[in-house]
Amino acid sequence: MPHHRFQRRITDLLAEADVLIGGDRPWDLQVHDARFHARVLGQGSLGLGESYMEGWWDAVSLDGLLFRLLAARMDERVHRAGEVFDALRARLTNLQSPRRSGEVARRHYDLGNDLYRAMLGRRLVYSCGYWRGAKDLDTAQEAKLDLVCRKLRLQPGMRVLDIGCGWGEALKFAAERYGVGGVGITISREQAEYATALCAGLPIEIRLQDYREVDESFDAAFSLGMFEHVGVKNYAGYFDVVRRCLPAEGLLLLHTIGGIRSVNRTDPWIARYIFPNSMLPSALQITQAIEGRFILEDWHNFGTDYDRTLQAWRENVESAWDGLDARYDERFRRMWRFYLAVSMATFRSRRSQLWQVVLSPRGVPGGYVAPR
DSSP states (O other): OOHHHHHHHHHHHHHHHOOOBSSSSOOBBBSSSSHHHHHHHHHHHHHHHHHTTTTTOOOSSSSHHHHHHHTTTTGGGGTTTTTTHHHHHHHHTTTTHHHHHHIIIIITTTTTTTHHHHHHHHSSOOOOOOOTTOOSSSHHHHHHHHHHHHTTTTOTEEEEEETTOTSHHHHHHHHHHOOOOEEEEOOHHHHHHHHHHHHTTSSSSEOOOGGGGOOSSSEEEEESSOOTTOOGGGGHHHHHHHHHHHHOOOEEEEEEEEEEEEEOOHHHHHHHHTTTTOOOOOHHHHHHHHTTTEEEEEEEEEHHHHHHHHHHHHHHHHHHHHGTTTSOOOOHHHHHHHHHHHHHHHHHHSSSSEEEEEEEESOTTTTTOOOO
16 A cells, blocks of 8 residues: 555654654654645655644644654655745746745735734844843844844934845834934835834834935945845845945844855745745855855854744744734634744754844955844
């Protein structure tokens, strides 16, 4: 029987990651549908995620299971149908062109502010917190925003550009604590409306605008969790845009998730259900793109803080499901659980990093001392 062969193959693979089918440890996998084995062998991560969404399997500790699979490199061992086509498409196509770049806003960031308000805590900051000395999510996010301002050496009266401003929290923080003004751009209509209301009365302008359209002067610039949507074909153009907006003494802080290998596309499940047309930059891809454009002043990796941030988000959203709109049905909840858990696993296994990179157009005279 073919499905017995598939089952044996999956059982053997999972055993290498110290995962048992039907075991009693929190990270062991409980299969509810016998078609699971063939689907995962044939579709890899896409089949694993979709079959979880459809209730074909469970694990008490979903992040614990996925961490073990990633730490054992199981994703590299399973055949992934369709990936050859995906890779070819990514190489031949600019998946983050101005026309395509709006898709992630429609499908992810415009899901509903109610979901994000429930998940993200007191401030709607959808990027990694800074947990050095922090005991809870709100403190960690405030510490991250303050770290960004200190790294940029913000002073009262400066004009700052926030590329991918989200719900406006970072600019609001910078304006209130450091006395700056500025412009925030986003391609999400929901975020732009919320950010405009949030920043009312402050010297801040929120625009529904693609980063490629910005051409004016600022004293400093930052981008928190937006570079993951730029795409390697556009990195040089991205840095050209920022370079033309900054004076010689201006600083750019780039806060981005990073991958340990250079790729030109994202995981198939993430691409289909969470972040269409996204991809994680590698260190090589970033440094190649800044060559001749910026001086690298500082590179700070605090990727393991993202595991803690995601755990806090999960705790928030799990306690809020029952009070949220009915459109977040059981399939959506399982999709969201898988998204948060697989994200935890990638940072815990050190397969993904969180980088804050500080760049200057010509180098800081006398050198740059990076706050931590």
